[in-house]
Every structure is written in C-alpha cells, then in structure tokens.
Amino acid sequence: MTAPHGFRTSGFGAAAAAAPATGDLLQAALTLRSQGRFEEALDLLSGPGDFPADVYTLRGDLLTELGRYADAAGSYYTATVSAPRNLSVRSRLASCLRLLGRWEDASQAFQAVLQADPHRDAIRLELGDCLLRLNRPEQALNCLDQCWSDAAQRQAIFGKGVALQQLRRFGEAEIAYERVLALDGKAEEALANLIAMSLEVFDLERVQRYSRRLLEINPRSVPGLQGLTLVAVERGEMGAAARHFATLAEQAPEVLRSTRSSDGLDAPDDIGASDEIIEYRVNRKALDRMKELILGQPARPAARRY
Amino acid sequence: MDVENSVTFDPRPECGATFRFPVTWSYLTEVPHQARPTPGSDHVNSNQATPLPSPPTSVKPTPAASAVPVLMPAQKPAQTLKSSEPRASGPEATWEMVIPKMARPNAARPPRALEQPARRVTQLSARPDTAGTEAAVMTPTEVSFYTGSEASFVPRRLKVVSLSVAVVVVGCVIALVRPGGEAESASGSAPTAAGTWSRRTAYVVGAKTPRDILVYSGSEDVKNYRIEFSWVPDTSGVGWIFRGTDSANYYAANLRLIQAGATPSISAEHFAVVKGVEGAHSRKVITLGRTRGQVLVRMDANGPAFTLYLQGSPADYWTDVRFEAGSLGFYGERGERPVLQALRFTFFRKSGLQTVVTTLQ
Numbered sequence: 001m002t003a004p005h006g007f008r009t010s011g012f013g014a015a016a017a018a019a020p021a022t023g024d025l026l027q028a029a030l031t032l033r034s035q036g037r038f039e040e041a042l043d044l045l046s047g048p049g050d051f052p053a054d055v056y057t058l059r060g061d062l063l064t065e066l067g068r069y070a071d072a073a074g075s076y077y078t079a080t081v082s083a084p085r086n087l088s089v090r091s092r093l094a095s096c097l098r099l100l101g102r103w104e105d106a107s108q109a110f111q112a113v114l115q116a117d118p119h120r121d122a123i124r125l126e127l128g129d130c131l132l133r134l135n136r137p138e139q140a141l142n143c144l145d146q147c148w149s150d151a152a153q154r155q156a157i158f159g160k161g162v163a164l165q166q167l168r169r170f171g172e173a174e175i176a177y178e179r180v181l182a183l184d185g186k187a188e189e190a191l192a193n194l195i196a197m198s199l200e201v202f203d204l205e206r207v208q209r210y211s212r213r214l215l216e217i218n219p220r221s222v223p224g225l226q227g228l229t230l231v232a233v234e235r236g237e238m239g240a241a242a243r244h245f246a247t248l249a250e251q252a253p254e255v256l257r258s259t260r261s262s263d264g265l266d267a268p269d270d271i272g273a274s275d276e277i278i279e280y281r282v283n284r285k286a287l288d289r290m291k292e293l294i295l296g297q298p299a300r301p302a303a304r305r306y
Numbered sequence: 307m308d309v310e311n312s313v314t315f316d317p318r319p320e321c322g323a324t325f326r327f328p329v330t331w332s333y334l335t336e337v338p339h340q341a342r343p344t345p346g347s348d349h350v351n352s353n354q355a356t357p358l359p360s361p362p363t364s365v366k367p368t369p370a371a372s373a374v375p376v377l378m379p380a381q382k383p384a385q386t387l388k389s390s391e392p393r394a395s396g397p398e399a400t401w402e403m404v405i406p407k408m409a410r411p412n413a414a415r416p417p418r419a420l421e422q423p424a425r426r427v428t429q430l431s432a433r434p435d436t437a438g439t440e441a442a443v444m445t446p447t448e449v450s451f452y453t454g455s456e457a458s459f460v461p462r463r464l465k466v467v468s469l470s471v472a473v474v475v476v477g478c479v480i481a482l483v484r485p486g487g488e489a490e491s492a493s494g495s496a497p498t499a500a501g502t503w504s505r506r507t508a509y510v511v512g513a514k515t516p517r518d519i520l521v522y523s524g525s526e527d528v529k530n531y532r533i534e535f536s537w538v539p540d541t542s543g544v545g546w547i548f549r550g551t552d553s554a555n556y557y558a559a560n561l562r563l564i565q566a567g568a569t570p571s572i573s574a575e576h577f578a579v580v581k582g583v584e585g586a587h588s589r590k591v592i593t594l595g596r597t598r599g600q601v602l603v604r605m606d607a608n609g610p611a612f613t614l615y616l617q618g619s620p621a622d623y624w625t626d627v628r629f630e631a632g633s634l635g636f637y638g639e640r641g642e643r644p645v646l647q648a649l650r651f652t653f654f655r656k657s658g659l660q661t662v663v664t665t666l667q
Binding site: 155180 | 325327328329330331332333334335336610611618620623625
C-alpha cells in the first residue's frame, strides 16, 4: 500500500477492532518511551497485528524521535487512513513531510489541517516555513498575518519580517525585526537578517549598528564579526578590521576555512535559509594587510576601498 | 594570536575570503526556550515534530530608570462628585474639575531634550518650596502687565495690586460655590483616591480649544500596563492617554472610523505631547475584518514599546523613550466624552499583576 505522498504505509491495514492487549501494549510502549528506550518501545509496537490509530501514532512519534522521518510519515499516514478526522495525526504527518524537505506536500497537508481547524497557529508557523522555502513570500506573509495568538506572536512577526525581506520591502521588514527584538531581545537571527538586509543596500551604518547589537548578545556571532570586519575594511580602518577579523578567526575558524572558495559555506540544511545569499568578498590584498597587522609585521599603506 | 593556524587562506593570489550572510528563519519554527509539554488532545504524548510556539511575552523588564517616577502634579482637586447611580462593578469613577496649571511653553521653542520634561517635573515634585520659581523657568512665556496701551494711563503697581485682588476674589468665589471645598483644602497635599477619575483640562500650544483629559488615579507610578476596552467605531472616535506625567506631558493615541461598512476602515494615531507641544501624529489606516458592533481594543505599554491590538491582532507598534511612567486615561476633543465599554486596566507591578475593571462614568 502506497500513500499519496509516496510513503509505504505500515502494512497493518486499517484499524478495526483493537487487539485485546492493545491497551497494555500501548502503556508498556509509553513507559519505555518515557525512560528514553525508544528502540525497545518501537520493537514492542512492530509486531504483526491489527492496531488502532493510536498505536500507529505512537510508532510515528517514536520513529520521529529516532530521526527516521520517512518511516514515521508512513506510520502517521496509516493512522490517518484509519482515523481521517484526527487532526493531530494529520498535522504530525505534515510536520514529518516538512522535516523531510517535502515542502510542497507538507504545505498542502498543513493547509488541509488549517481548513479543518483555522485556530492552530503552530501549524500556521510551519506552513509559513514551507512557503518561505518554496519561495512564495507573498503567501507566507498572508499565512503568518493570520496568526492571532500571543504565543505565536514573536515567531509570526519574525516570519513576516523574512517574507518582507524576500519581497525586498526592506523598510517593513526592518520594522518587523525590530518588533521581534522588542519582544525578544536575544533574537540573534533577527539581527543577523538585519545585517544581511543592510548589506544588501550597502548601508554601512546599519551594518555596523546591528553587528554591534548582535555581538552584545553573542560575542562569538559570526555575522556580527563579519559585519564589523567588512565595515572597517570599507572605511579603510584596517587596524579595526584586523582586530575583528582576528576575533572571527579565533571564534569561528571553520567559517573562514570554508570561505576559501566562492562555494564554500552554505547555510545548514536543517534551518530555513534563502537561496539568495548576500556575499561580501574581501580581496587578497586586504586579507594580506589584515594578516600583517595581526601578526605585527610592518604595515603597508592600506587601500581605501577593496 | 594564532591566526595562521586557525585560518586557512586560499593560496591563489587572486582569491581572498568571502563573508556570507544568508537570510535564515530557524527562529520561525524553533522550539522555544521555555519548553512546555504539548497540550495534546489525544492520549499519545507529542514529540518534537511539531514545534510549539513560545509562551506569550508578558512583561519585559524595563531598563532601570535613572529618574524617580514622576507623579502627576500635586494639584488637589477641589471637589469629588460621586455618581448618583450605583455602579455594577469596579471602583467608583468620579469626575473632578480642577483649575489647570497654565504652563504653556512657547510654541516656537521645541523641547530641547527628550528626557527634559520628565526631569523638570521631577525637580518640581521634589522641591515644592521652589516650585514657583521652577515653573517660571519652565514656562518661557513671561507675563507682562506693561502693555503699551495701558502704560500711559494706569500706574504699574496699581495694576498689579488690582489683578492680585481679582485673583483672590475669584479664588474665594470658586471655593464658596463648590461644596466641600473646605474639606478638600484641608488635605490639599493628599493624593487623589485610587481608582477614581479626575478630569483635567490640557492646553496644547497652538490649539484653539483645550483638551479634556480623564486621568485614572492610581496609575501614576506604573510603568507597564495594558488597556483594554470595547468600542463601537464612530467618527468621533476614542482617544486615550498614557504615561502622562501632567496635563502637558503625555502620550496619546486615538481611533476613529473613517469608512463604515461591513469591513470598516479606521485610523489609528499616536502622538506625544511634551511640555504642551503636540508632536507629529503617526497615522495608520487599518481595515478591519467583518465586524459587527464593537471592536476589541487593547494597548500594551511595555517599557519603551507600545503595541496596539484590534480584535486581538496586532495593528500598530511603536517605541518611544520620552516618558517612562505615568498615568493613563482618556481624552476628548470639544468636550466630547469617549463612549466605550468593558474597560479594563492591567497593571504590571513588581508585586504582581493588578487588573482593574471600571467604567468611564
């Protein structure tokens, strides 16, 4: 049996009457799960039989915790077959699809859940993520705009900021990010995106300001150190540039190693990231100059711009 | 500094380093720091597959105030008129008439510093004996009895004496006409009873008519609070003040219906009055969804940040650092009193939350 999403279902068929020992089985699996013994709990639920949707749901949960998202999606799908009105299972299936990077399928699944229950902001946030990944910022903006709860406020505003940034409505995006920062002063990602946005319009004042704010929160922040370095380089303040660059090299040497070539560093796959990455390239001459200053060698006159 | 060992530079002479600034949004779906169990509707405990939104941010700690919280001016209302009708719930709200303090700064001279008004009034509160002198310094408009037309007929000293007598007579008349005046004057420095409304007249530089302000006493020293009420959109609108230090220094906001219909449009404005000078209005037009009857209005004042919610959704947000604490209330133009229902204040004090449900009667 193959689900529309392409995953094999668990092969136990639709649940009808639960086996007599299903309750005990479920309880035992939950106990094992609470003890962190996920594999054993999964083994307990993996035998042949005709189980109710709850068992498949728990299997899906265990598989998700083990990082086996494809299997989990199959188990959840089986549960949706036997309990098509169970929104919780459907939302979990959608979440699995999202974790698998199946953005289109996941967005459709989330939209189906929201049609049945439009008050679930957590689902709306995940749908917003999928739409941003699908490069549909208008839809993402519309989706996140419908978030109504206080609990989702910070994240929804942040997502709207990202959508607005993708739409190049930078003024509105900046306001959104500032709102996030007013609600959560430690939202590093908002400041990092503000740095990227400011760099895109080459507003060095803003790059510097947001970089400083970011470094106040996290002195090891790579975007913050990069921002201050490039501002100093652009202004010909090579001493300051060398200091920031040295800190960057100390704090995150892997970043600089991977920037050796133009296709070096990409955002990790497990976080939302736009395909359009703003890059700033420091040429060899500037690098050599910074190296000299860091190592205390005699300095040559620095170029104003690179 | 071991940069050579920690950084590998590209040996090719034409290559440097590339700083990359990806736009990311892991924050959108991240599990909040304050982990909490999933409110599962079914029996199976949820896992991490469905991220949970964070709990609502209630009150962020505000930066430590450098100045003492400024209270409303120590002008004791001469009279407290109690409502004749019993009220269903909440503290008694009363109207009070006070003689406004005529501290009207020169319109041509804008406020010099953002924090100046609060500091100035703080000094006034701290040193009551020098209040008059300070007020004179504070008020750039100098009173002169030496007008050109009168100077040639009446001696200046005589005019001063006659005007002083007139002021005393008017004061006595007011004290006699208003019942309970003696009792009030006996406790002139006592604060207004908490939970009541006091009516004040605020003069705005350049405005033809003064503005009537209803100040909720008991909110003078509160920094963070939430104002909630229901309002039926109308063209006359509803206006409220917050962080008011006196009748010349406060923030204000208002809502006004600009287009009626199934999906009405309203304007949301906010502005500041500093030393009697009204600043620029920030205006936003908001189209509501299908609304029948009342609109739920809520405004959170949280440190320097202010958020306006309409029907539960954030509608406007702004920051302003000029006033850190102060009273809240409502205002009306041309003597109109705002019509609203389900009025509720929530004060976020250090000791805890205090919710007040009251009316504007």
